[in-house]
Amino acid sequence: MQQKFYKYQGTGNDFVMIDNRQQTFDKNNTNLVADLCDRRFGIGADGLILLENHESYDFKMVYYNSDGNESTMCGNGGRCLVAFAKHLGVISENAVFEAIDGLHHASIKDGIVRLQMQDVTSVLKKDDHIFLDTGSPHHVQFEDAIDTFKIKAKGSKIRYGAPYFEEGSNVNFVKHIDNDTFRLRTYERGVEDETLSCGTGATATAIAMHYIGETEKNIISIQVEGGKLEVSFDFEDGIYTNVWLVGPAKFVFEGTI
Numbered sequence: 001m002q003q004k005f006y007k008y009q010g011t012g013n014d015f016v017m018i019d020n021r022q023q024t025f026d027k028n029n030t031n032l033v034a035d036l037c038d039r040r041f042g043i044g045a046d047g048l049i050l051l052e053n054h055e056s057y058d059f060k061m062v063y064y065n066s067d068g069n070e071s072t073m074c075g076n077g078g079r080c081l082v083a084f085a086k087h088l089g090v091i092s093e094n095a096v097f098e099a100i101d102g103l104h105h106a107s108i109k110d111g112i113v114r115l116q117m118q119d120v121t122s123v124l125k126k127d128d129h130i131f132l133d134t135g136s137p138h139h140v141q142f143e144d145a146i147d148t149f150k151i152k153a154k155g156s157k158i159r160y161g162a163p164y165f166e167e168g169s170n171v172n173f174v175k176h177i178d179n180d181t182f183r184l185r186t187y188e189r190g191v192e193d194e195t196l197s198c199g200t201g202a203t204a205t206a207i208a209m210h211y212i213g214e215t216e217k218n219i220i221s222i223q224v225e226g227g228k229l230e231v232s233f234d235f236e237d238g239i240y241t242n243v244w245l246v247g248p249a250k251f252v253f254e255g256t257i
């Protein structure tokens with residue numbers, strides 16, 4: 001059977017999107033997902049996302065990394081899925097959808113998607129890094145030589161090392177640019193390489209920088225390799241609420257497999 005696909009990208013984090021409201025996609029076929037995401041033998045993407053029906057909300061998000069395995073929340077993928085849902089006529093300007101980490105509110109206007117992320121109730125500050133979960137696990141550490149250092153080599157060593165091991169963590173390298181602006185490069189678990197942007201990583205980095213007092217701002221600009229993201233939040237009693245990830249989400253091309 002032929003399957004239509006759509007390719008979207010959010011600040012360079014790219015995804016194959018499939019409308020699976022009729023349950024036509026072979027969901028447990030890890031090799032198929034990995035083949036579709038392969039940049040030489042397939043369509044090419046950092047991940048694949050299914051849009052499915054939900055009994056109470058606008059839709060459901062099912063996310064796979066490019067290694068073919070279903071994974072935890074993808075912030076840029078969620079933003080792209082909102083753009084895809086609008087294209088399909090599933091939503092108009094506002095959306096509420098369910099992902100693996102719970103419910104998300106979102107809106108889209110002029111190609112900019114605002115996505116509400118989960119509250120963050122725990123941030124671990126270690127000697128040389130910060131660890132937190134923003135729907136996906138994130139290790140955040142400073143790197144002054146952010147333009148030149150070997151992110152894949154350094155990132156994979158941390159991702160597979162203690163205390164993360166096989167389950168792993170995404171690894172973010174950050175440099176402070178000015179009061180409310182940070183530069184970020186991310187090594188993504190499940191892609192096992194640097195991606196041009198990571199939404200949960202940008203969210204984690206903004207919160208981590210606020211938590212350690214690197215900035216007092218609660219609207220933070222994150223410069224990623226593929227563009228710019230904005231993260232905003234409220235902070236009270238050690239808990240981050242009202243967390244929003246904002247940035248562009250764009251259709252790239254469509255086809256049939």
Ligand SMILES: N[C@@H](CCC[C@H](N)C(=O)O)C(=O)O
Nearest residue numbers: 071074075076136198199200
């Ligand atoms: N690119 C994503 C993160 C996707 C999940 C991650 N690779 C993992 O498995 O933890 C984002 O934009 O958040």
